[in-house]
Amino acid sequence: MTDGRTAVPKTGHWVLANAAVPTVLLDAPASIELATNPDGLTRCDLVINDGRVEAIAPPGTVRGDLAVIDRAGRQVWPGLVDLHTHLDKGHILPRAPNPTADFAGALAAVPPDRTSRWSQTDIQRRMDFALRCAYVHGTVALRTHLDTAQDDPERSWRALAPVRETWIGRIAIQPAALVPISHYSDVDYARRIADMVAAYDGVLGVVAYEDPNAEALLDRVLTLAAVRGLAVDMHVDETLDPSVTAVDRILDSIERTGFAGPVTLGHLCSLSTRADADAQHSMARIADLGVAVVSLPLCNLFLQNRVPGRSPRQRGVAPLLELAGHGAAVTIASDNTRDPFYAYGDLDLIEVFRTAVRIGHLDRPIDPWPAAVTRTPATAMGIDAGRIAVGAPADLILFSARRFDELIARPQSDRVVIRRGQAINAELPDFAELDDLVGHP
Known part of the structure; x- marks a missing residue:
């Protein structure tokens, strides 16, 4: 013994x-x-x-x-499954600081670094560093969003391909395209992105903010995904403004197009500030449509409601208990790591889980919640793990x-x-x- x-x-x-x-x-x-x-x-x-x-x-x-x-x-x-990461941005904070440490500052800090510094070697070394951290912490699979709306949309995808191959058998890596919804207005570009994602066996992604053409653009995304047999993963409502309800436009589009593939929605911060009845209606629809939800507590705590010299009043974490109560597939993930969007983190899902339990009051009872960092995200990724x-x-x-x-x-x-x-x-x-x-x- x-x-x-x-x-x-x-x-x-x-x-x-x-x-x-x-x-x-x-x-x-x-x-x-x-x-x-x-x-x-x-x-x-x-x-x-x-x-x-x-x-x-x-x-x-x-x-x-x-x-x-x-x-x-x-x-x-069992091994951990991290449904939402950003490997291509990881660890750039020392050279791409976010002086205001807010969402606008992060959006401003990344593009100059991406344009001037993201060589294949640079991206691959930072990715491998992050993956070694995740591996030591016990992660067996992860999905990484890759910056795709740039002069060279394939840059991060080309960099990931050999890294992904090297990590087979240690961490299963599933790439997802990170594309602002407005970029899907260019039909040729949209098709090009969808074809590229399919060629790399990836997930079609969208940053789904309020847009006057949102209805048509979301329908286009889901149609492109359906034709190519792709899953869809969207960043949505990453704000505390209760009037922002892009999630409802997405749910409308799923119903309108009849899209039957897997859909994951990340962030959903504004659900925490919307009127209860309104938010409950959206959450019930999420569950009814079989949409998976991923909460990113560390990054949202870092960025949301940040005002210089004032303590935060609202924290921006999606209402996890209510989502779970409606029967939605709720997951918890790392998001960014040592970059302008989140200055800390180490791709340690146990750290993320412990934080989520404490800030989200997931401890009464706690017994369902280990699934949020294991088998539930594995199901969302379409893999047998966790x-x-x-x-x-x-x-x-x-x-x-x-x-x-x-x-x-x-x-x-x-x-x-x-x-x-x-x-x-x-x-x-x-x-x-x-x-x-x-x-x-």
Whole structure:
């Protein structure tokens, strides 16, 4: 028997005993009986063999000469799935500061840097740095929005392609086009973007702000996506202005076009400031249409309601409890990392989860919410990940925490990340690696 806090056997066949798995993330065979505690954690033994979960059994029932790690009721999660990131912008903050630290300042800071500094090498090195961070933290898949509305729309896509290939087997990467809705007014450009996204096996994206031609442009986006079999992901209502209701135009377009593909809507900040009845109506429609929602709490807390010299009054985080109450597929993701839109972050979804639980009051009860950073975003991406099941890859995270209050109380920097049944041998990269790209501190 080995120490359940740190050691992982070197052999390919072993048992993770007395593991406390969030029930919402455990797909155990119906033929076995497992006990779930009031915290929403299920105790079980996980048999690992040849990099996969060979069996799930009641605690203490696995016999034989296998090496055993006794978790003593400590938590075990599947790998994390980050539905909304921006790898091509990551880590440019030192050379592209946002002096006002607000949304307008971020919009102004990025284009000059993109035009003058985003070489293939620059983008790829920053992407790889960010992915190494995500990997150490336990992420197995992510979607990254790529700046596409520029003189060279394919720049970030070309840069990502070899990086994506290199990371196969460690992190599944799904690119999405980041395109202002007004750019879809050019029919030839819109077709070009949709064809490019399809060629890269990506997701068609939109920054969906209020536009006088929104109805026609949204219909065009969804039609382009439908013809090419693409999923759609939109940035929408990233503001605290309650009069901004682009989400409703999107839902109208989905109904009008009959679009049946996956749709993800990110941010939805203005839902938090709209009149309750009005917001509830929109949220019910989101759920009815099967649209996934992604909340970006760290970035929205950073940008929204920022006024120099005044403490924020409104925080801009979407009403997650109400969305979930309507039955919407709600996810939580990282968004930007060390760039003008968010000065901090490390692509650590556990940090994001802990923050979301505390600021969003997701703790009464907490047991459904681990799905928001695992299996629910995996479903939105159309991949099989974020769950523990017989036959699934043994991509796991071992935490020292036993209860959820212990998980939320500390950063869990002592977590052990297991990939294909083996503990990874990797450390967080040193920020100094990027000094020649972004400048010394």
